[in-house]
Amino acid sequence: MTVHTPAAGGLGILGTGSYLPERVVPNEAFGPLAGVSAEWIERKTGIRQRHYAADHEAASDLAVEAAVRALDSAGAEAADLAWIIVATSTPDHPQPATAAFVQHRLGAHGAAAFDVNAVCAGFLAALHTGAALAAAPGLDGRPRLALVIGTEVYSRILDLGDRRTAPLFGDGAGAAVVGPVRADRGLIGTGLRTDGRLHELIGVTAGGSRVPASEKTVARGDHFFRMRGRDVREYVERELPAAVAGALDAFGVRTEEVDHFVPHQANGAMLREVVGSLGLPAARCHLPVELHGNTGSASVPLALDAAHRAGELADGDVVLLAGFGGGMTMGTCLLRWGT
Template sequence: MTLATTAHGRPPGGQSPVGVLGTGSYLPGHVVGNDEAGEPAGVDDAWIVRKTGIRARRWAKPDEATSDLAAAAGRAALKNAGISARDLSLVVVATSTPDTPQPPTAAVVADLIGATPATAAFDLNAVCSGFVFALSVVQRTLLASGGHALVIGADVYSRILDRTDRRTTVLFGDGAGAAVLGPTDAGRGVLATHLATFPAYRDLIEVAAGGSRRPASEETLADGSHYFRMNGRAVREFVAEHVPPAVHEMLRRAGVRPDEIDHLVPHQANAIMLDELTDALGLPNARLHTTVADYGNTGAASVPVTLDAAVASGAVRPGDLALLAGFGGGMAAGLALVRC
């Protein structure tokens, strides 16, 4: 296990704390209902709702790639933050469904939004925890160097789903969510982050082929190794065992009581799992924010998409304390405590 925890109530050297200055999201226009998603897998709307709480999801059009969704979300976040793409120090795209193996999807996004060559752009893959991992890495970088960054979570899972596999095809949607990070007022911003990876569980979620170990071939196409696979029951057990202790350890180190949390913005894995997780976390005053019923599991996009929805609804007020909780393939968990 690798573990990193930070608490930044007093940034070093008088540096301003780093906070979320604006959020944005983009969901493709094609709404896919449960009957359409479930028919190839032999399941119907009633079964999907009972098992997952999902009623619809969005799938990208044939001419839309991850970079297109990411750029649209990024532009929305920049507009809401009042920041120009030309002022960015960093563009980071968290994704496990990049446009291509090379170049990084972030380089495409930087070009699409009009960033300059002075903006460093790179991808980060921590699967569904990716946005929170990227937020943590960028926050620490900006604490040391200053500037502004655009952090995006984006995935197009519809391209890697086996439509006959009922365990996965009904769960996932496509989307992108983004946040602009930069200097904020004292007492606000990203107060703490906690990143953990449990590599012994890495085979619970995988795409087995298409990389350097098993390059795409006639054999991998024939056996479906290029499709996304997940052991749903084991993932549920992993989340129940490891995420609540990680949350409470981060709160303890940050000196924050569970009853001080105003908002819980978790990865939108499955509505049934989220209800179980919320009960296990024991955050009595936290409002749970969800988008899973309408958008499904959007991978690395789910936390920022849900955060943007919460902000846009007016539910999140200045001074509120929000807990962002990502978890997924690796297996990994990424947590962030943010004073809005």
Template sequence: MISTGTARHGRTSGSIAVLGTGSCLPSHVVGNDEVGAAAGVTDEWIRRKTGITARRRAKPDEATSDLAIAAGRAAMEAAGITAADLSLIVVATSTPDQPQPPTASIVADGLGAGHGAAAFDVNAVCSGFVFALNTVQHVLAGSDSPYALVIGADVYSRILDPADRRTAILFGDGAGAVVLGPARPGRGLLASRLAGFGAERDLIEVPAGGSRRPTTPETLAAGLQYFHMNGRGVRDFVTEVVTPAIGAFVDDAGFTPADIDHFVPHQANGRMLDDLSATLGIGAGHTHFTYEDFGNTGSASVPVTLDHAARSGRLADGDLVLLAAFGGGMAMGLSLLRWQHPLPTHTAPTGYTHTTPFC
């Protein structure tokens, strides 16, 4: 049984909206045969267990910040702003370029916003983007500075044990981003909820490499520098905690599952998401998936999937959009928003249609 945690939630005036989205998926495609060979499983086994057919991997000279910069540029172009307009840049990641400085500082400099815009990282593992989105929304609501860039980016291929079939087959690399700014009346972020479940923190972890257990020859020999996950425990967490919490969140906001036009969940595992949507009563036609082609991209999975939906033209002005993320910590982040389109002061850039966002 999973113990409960403490939730932080609230309603907003809807004064802050998503003005543009962007994403970046590395061009290198890694199929199931390749990852399966190292992990001792087959393509058929991976498809049956996860629904994943491929994932993207960063090149050896590409880091988290490189993907984040590309996604951020795409989001700013969609929003019709430049780096000079940004007052805040937040990167959600659990695979930073290096322990210090924040990856967001590297991204800010790469975007040309290295002087003036505040920049910091958020680490709530796969929930990080929604945690950052909800936090930045409240910062902007009380600020005179109108625009912020929120990015979810991870390069999990650097922390995976290729022989661990529980993790190596699931994860891909990528980045997704949104520009936040002023909303029209009746549009924007309506409600949010963040929750933590620290008693379950060992379900997902990288055991060594920090101040408690620094990297040593012994930890390397034991593989403690790799990402570890208790898959059965995570599934129980989603079933027992996340699913009812999402239902309660929607109800508390004054809606029903039938009101949700678009459900954008964390792309943890295709089979798990099928069960989640069915239990919530949100039809498959309203749930957005990218896991089949991209796998689980960590904190990038929600913004990548949101960008995919936006650029496909499926998000209409006034649509009700539910974002739901969960991951290590354990942690859960939820957001509900009224989609705003077109932009309040800018028109969408020419060619703003869906293309596979390779970078």
């Protein structure tokens, strides 16, 4: 069952930001190890390149860069933040939370900071949480801003010889500032659903309390990211149309009212096939996946920021966000864009 939560009136996205590391990795780089051609990768995934973090960069570093841009876009300061929520499945460390490093670097010492992990659906889970927290005013009656970030450094957990995963993923971060907007703009509602029966489709086996990292786990490659691609594709083809239809029905939005669809940038070829089954006749689908690959929880805010900065989101446009990831978890968000 999907939990649909209507948003509080007058609460929306005030600004967006994103960051991609400088190092660009083209498809040709995977041929020697994964045994696939650049043409094969682009045909199967729609991806032409991805970005990898520098040796000194971790998830928090990427997150801070995206956050600074989002705050600037929103006309806000770090001191204005009440909440910092970081979605990541590649944290700096198992503990403490990556959000604590982000808070420290931003100087947002008045903000509570914590992580969420719903893998590639992480940003939608964080946005769902951030909207709920920002809806309640502080004790002084002033509105409170939430900074919601998706950040990943997948290059550190990839088996570069696995053609099912290595060519798909890249590193990056995207962020949004959530706060008060005019009453007829902003978030309409969010939806989240997890089917834990499918938890084996995506994951990293070693490094946690069930299978602690050891010489044996490293030798077996258990610290690498693994994915049952065909099963994941079937999940998306089955569940994404249902999630979209459920969100529209829950919040009373007609299919023809949706102007923009911003999905998780999992696989461009797959998404182009699935989008036709969503029944969104007027919606523009934003798919910058060819430029940065699958960046996990960062992919939805990266795509949203690209559309925002390109001036493609007009005042009053209805935007539908959708993320899906390990767990398996599906998240949606409907909002009316405001300038």
